[in-house]
Amino acid sequence: MEEKKIQAVVRLIEWERIFLHMDVEITYAADADKNSPLDFYIVDDMYDSPARMQLIRHEGNRYHLRLNMTNSGENVCVPSGNYRIYVCQNDVKMADCEIDPKIVRDMGNCSRNFFYNNGKKVYAVNFYVEEGSDTLPLRMQILAAVQTVMQFPKTNHFRDKIHPIQDIKSTWLAKRNVLRKMYAGFVRLNRAKRNHTILFMTEQNKVIASNLKAVSERMKERGLDNDYQILFSAREAAAGSQSIKSWIQLMEKLAKSGTVVLDDHAPCLDWLQLTSDTKVLQLWHAGAGFKSSGYSRWGHQGCPDAVSCHRQYDYGIAGSKNIAHFFSEVWGMNDELVLPTGMPRMDEYLNAGYRAKxxxxxxxxxxxxxxxxxxxxxxxxxxxxxxxxxxxxxxxxxxxxxxxxxxxxxxxxxxxxxxxxxxxxxxxxxxxxxxxxxxxxxxxxxxxxxxxxxxxxxxxxxxxxxxxxxxxxxxxxxxxxxxxxxxxxxxxxxxxxxxxxxxxxxxxxxxxxxxxxxxxxxxxxxFDHIDSNASDRVIDWLILGNIPKEIQEDITRREKDNAHRKTLDFLPEGYRRNHELGIVEEVE
Known part of the structure; x- marks a missing residue:
């Protein structure tokens, strides 16, 4: 980078929902390598990179880049921190992106605040220029913040009555900590059987229906209920309170299950993290409409938290590969983890005999x-x-x-x-x-x-x-x-x-x-498939783990790319990380 073989200038910053877009113009020195591809990494103050920016298109020396703020590539939000954007060629740092002087004054308008948790939390993205340089090094600051107290807490009047039994009852679902411990205990008791137990679960309805019904019934038709214990949980917990008995039953079923199959958002999984060996499949009932949901509407009223149920999905499904990115955006996960199985509920819908009847x-x-x-x-x-x-x-x-x-x-x-x-x-x-x-x-x-x-x-x-x-x-x-x-x-x-x-x-x-x-x-x-075999594809690909080779290759490629990024060393020469103090310091 010190040889200045490449200069990188950001000419445009704009937003598309949760996606940050940048246009970067590259200028090569006379003796620079103009043929090897370029990679663009965001790098924090510890010189670690949580994400590589996605190249959308490349026109001459102009690179159009995109970064999903709710998914760094590992199904998590880009972490809080101060970031620079490094241009790399063959894993060598070549340039630190600068900002075009023409848009410096408008950088404040490029910032974005994503409010969530009913406006009590915010994910703020701001841009600024690092001082003390002859150029204009672009920096991006990300801060996940919570609402602060603006006044003294109310002092209880000495005549206010205390209702210990009522208070204990109302805080039972302080209860969440109790339920987490209960789940962990049930897991220890059932660890030996979990790999052969599947839970079909909805928190939106009192009955198992739609995709869940289609897949579970098809498993029974294929005799897979002899190989797996199939459990069901159907509650309207998303819209109303549930009894203590219902919560205990759900914790036990979740703990018993090595695979959990959902059909929609399950609010309890916003705060209950399942064990890492639990496979979670999202068979969302929506085919592909227009309205945004989940993380695609982050910053709007009713959007999910940064850590939510969606972060626990291993796989989702869609009707075709063309529309997989609509679903991955909703769930804050990678495109290749949304498999084009088709909608299981449509197996019956497309059956000629059923239609006639x-x-x-x-x-x-x-x-x-x-x-x-x-x-x-x-x-x-x-x-x-x-x-x-x-x-x-x-x-x-x-x-x-x-x-x-x-x-x-x-x-x-x-x-x-x-x-x-x-x-x-x-x-x-x-x-x-x-x-x-x-x-x-x-x-x-x-x-x-x-x-x-x-x-x-x-x-x-x-x-x-x-x-x-x-x-x-x-x-x-x-x-x-x-x-x-x-x-x-x-x-x-x-x-x-x-x-x-x-x-x-x-x-x-x-x-x-x-x-x-x-x-x-x-x-x-x-539609990649117009047939009555979507349930079988969900069973074979997601439950039994026989993912088609070309899809598995895409998944593996992403995993390797993430692993490779973590091996890159962006530290300046003569510096080292001091993890105890959380700083980078010169080597003595």
Whole structure:
């Protein structure tokens, strides 16, 4: 680096959700090696590197780099610290990145604060220039901080009553420490059997359903229940309190299980760390919608903590390799750990016999659909979660929709399961409109649906395979983008006509302006497999460990890259680390 064979200048700093983007321009000296590839590492004050920046594209001497702040490459946030960016060639330090003088004054605008834990914690990323140099060395400071006390704590009045029994009961789930110890004790008692025990677990529902049901039932069909003890835990713990008995039972089941299979976020695993030999599989039910979740919406209300349930996943699943990065962003994990198995719940959905049976049942149940074209109105909920979920029914022009249906169409309304209020269908329209919110499986309804109306819901994933048109009533896409965020440009990726008002929706419906050509491209991009074998792939790849060779090679490559980074020595010549004092000092 002292020979100045390379100069690196940062020309651009910008953000895309949790991703930090930088454009770095390289200038080579006359005798420099211009052919060997360059690597860009962030290096802290101890001259260790927690991450290598990802090269997105390379145009001439301009390098476009990206860094996921919630995943350094080892499924953890980039740690707090002060960082420089070193350019390396063949594992040799070549340059310390400088900042373009033209953007120095705007560096403050490049900083970003990610608030989480209901605003009580913040992950702050700031940029500055190191002083005492003839150049402008760029530095990045990361600080994970918590809310500080701004006033004296309240002094209890001497007349305030003390309720020891009530206080002990209310703090039982100080309880979390008790449960951690309980889990550790159960692990010691069951260590010998854990490798052959699998727990299918949901903290969102009272029943095992969707992907969990499909995989567990397929394991039994294959006789794998003879080789594994299969356990189940289904609780609505994400939305309500649970009994002491329920908590004890869950701790025992978790401790017994060498493999834990989830279908969604499990809040208890935000604070209970499972043993390192426990394999955790995330079979999230969402195919691939638009709305951001998990770490993709870090800094927004309701986002996860820096350390959360997501950090414990060993693998996740997706419909195709093309969309794996949407899921890995949500979970703060590496792309290659999200395997394109397809959605197990769709095995039954794609079965011709099941489809014929359900179609017949549906026409018997909803006779007014026979001989008619069926519109299914199925948007997602609004609100922060299950407790506050709602839908603004006042935006639906029931009269206009009824008239637009004419003699050929009828409408089924299927609201998100979290929306408690039923659809207020006026009495005079009930001959064509029906609220089917109580029907358990929306996928079945797709068999008799001719047009789907939705917004940001992931139900488009399953419906797209019917090769039928859909439209999007996205009246609040600007607000939704701000509060929830999107993985990708909404208007460009929606496989159908996007309407901002109900009048626009009715007009497009009357004119059959569905933009149906987008559906075929959506299917091609989102599905690597269109069959009924997703459950088998999950079992074979993730549970039995027979991951396809090409996927395993990607996983191994990342592991080797992380291990190699840790061998690199960025210390300046003549210095050493003093780990006791946490400093770098000159060698005497």
């Amino acid at each position: 359900k179609t017949e049942e549906l026409y018997k149940k909803y006779e007014f659909c026979k001989g008619k074209k069926v519109m299914l109105f199925a948007p997602t909920y609004r609100g922060r979660g299950k407790k506050t979920a709602m839908y603004p029914y006042d935006l639906i022009d029931f009269k206009g929709l009824y008239e637009a249906c004419g003699k050929d169409w009828v409408v089924l309304f299927k609201m998100h399961p979290w929306v408690a209020d039923s659809v207020p269908i006026p009495e005079e329209y009930k001959d064509k409109f029906k609220d089917v919110g109580k029907y358990p499986n929306i996928n079945d309804l797709f068999y008799i649906t001719d047009l789907l109306i939705t917004d940001y819901s992931s139900n488009i994933f399953e419906y797209s395979l019917m090769k039928k048109p859909m439209m999007f009533f996205a009246f609040d896409k600007i607000q939704y983008a701000f509060s929830r965020g999107f993985h990708r440009p909404y208007e460009e990726s929606a496989p159908g006509k996007v309407c901002s008002t109900f009048d626009e929706l009715l007009k497009a419906f009357r004119e059959e302006d569905y933009e149906f050509e987008k559906v075929e491209e959506y299917v091609r991009y989102h």
